Amino acid sequence: MAARILLLLLISFSFSVAFGGDPSPLQDFCVADLDSPVLENGFVCKDPKVVKAEDFYISGLNLRGNTSNPFGSYANRITVKELPGLNTLGISVARADFAPLGINPPHYHPRASEILTVLEGTLLAGFVTSNPENRLITKVLNKGDAFVFPAGLVHFQKNIGPGYAYSISGLSSQNPGVVTIANAVFGSNPDISGHILAKAFQIDRKVINQIQEEF
Numbered sequence: 001m002a003a004r005i006l007l008l009l010l011i012s013f014s015f016s017v018a019f020g021g022d023p024s025p026l027q028d029f030c031v032a033d034l035d036s037p038v039l040e041n042g043f044v045c046k047d048p049k050v051v052k053a054e055d056f057y058i059s060g061l062n063l064r065g066n067t068s069n070p071f072g073s074y075a076n077r078i079t080v081k082e083l084p085g086l087n088t089l090g091i092s093v094a095r096a097d098f099a100p101l102g103i104n105p106p107h108y109h110p111r112a113s114e115i116l117t118v119l120e121g122t123l124l125a126g127f128v129t130s131n132p133e134n135r136l137i138t139k140v141l142n143k144g145d146a147f148v149f150p151a152g153l154v155h156f157q158k159n160i161g162p163g164y165a166y167s168i169s170g171l172s173s174q175n176p177g178v179v180t181i182a183n184a185v186f187g188s189n190p191d192i193s194g195h196i197l198a199k200a201f202q203i204d205r206k207v208i209n210q211i212q213e214e215f
Contacts, residue, residue, distance in 0.1 A: 022042070022088065022089075022090040022172075022175075024090070025088040027045075027048075028048075029048070029056075029087075029089075030043075030045040030088040031048075031056075031085050031087060032044075032046070032081075032085075032087035033045060033084075034084060042080075042087060042175075043080065043084070045087070046084070055084050055085045058078055058083045061076065061093070061095050061168070064097050064166070065095065065096075065097040067097050067098065067099040068099075071103055071104070071105055072098065072099035072100070072101060072102025072103065073096060073097060073098045073099070073103060074096070074097045075094055075096045075104065076095045077092070077094040077178070078092055078093045079174060079175050080092070080174040081175070086174040090172060090174060091172065091173070091174065092112070092170075092174055093168065093169065093170055095167070095168055095169075096166060096167045096168075096169065097164070097165075098121065098158075098159035098164065098165040098166065098167075100161070100162065100163060101160075102165075103158045104156055104158075105181070105182060106128075106154050106155070106181045106182070107155070107156070107178055107179055107180040107181060108153060108154050108155065108178075109149075109152070109171060109173070109176040109178055109179075110151075110152060110177045111151070111173040111177050112151055112171040112172045112176030113148065113150050114148070114149040114169050114170070114171045114172075115146055115147070115169065115170050116141075116146065116147050116157070116167050116168075116169040117144070117145070118142060118143055118144065118145050118165065118166075118167045119143065119167060119168060120143060120164065120166050121143065121164060121166065122142050122143075122159070122161035122165060123158065123159060123160065123161075123167065124140055124141075124157065124158045125138065125141050125147045125156070126138030126139070126155060126156060127149050127156075128154045128155070130153065140160065151172070182215070183215065186208075186212050186214070186215045187212070187215030191212055194208045194209055194212065197212075
């Protein structure tokens with residue numbers, strides 16, 4: 001009987017680990033103490049007695065980002081580090097601005113799904129499914145349209161309209177993270193071996209070296 005109970009406990013624990021996400025709150029809120037020296041998965045809580053409204057508040061999402069860069073886009077990500085009240089709530093938000101023909105290059109969020117809503121302009125949005133299909137799923141989004149990017153899948157947006165565009169996204173983590181594919185592959189520190197990348201992409205190593213120099 002004891003062995004059976006132990007087995008059930010181990011199975012329950014395994015499922016809790018396999019399907020775990022951001023740590024869930026065990027009280028009304030757990031405002032992040034960003035100055036605490038204690039390291040844990042997330043942030044320790046501030047004393048609730050010293051929590052203020054400002055811990056749950058941030059402004060500036062109405063402001064257009066600077067898109068004067070090679071991508072023609074700018075992402076203003078509001079995570080727990082910018083808004084401590086998000087700690088343990090499993091959510092964050094981002095605003096993305098796009099110049100004409102601007103792109104948000106292929107990237108993924110290792111810890112979050114994303115739902116994007118277009119508030120101005122027209123965006124082409126898409127994501128790629130995992131191996132072996134690597135299916136590309138895309139949709140043209142106009143003002144008021146929303147699109148979901150599943151967690152961990154490579155996705156992108158491009159402004160295909162005649163003018164400026166911007167969107168607001170909700171993400172299912174207080175700290176979703178972002179990995180831009182080109183930066184990770186060609187701009188790692190230190191560099192991934194050119195021999196490995198040449199074989200992976202089936203192109204000449206000189207081309208790989210040229211691309212790495214750009215990063």
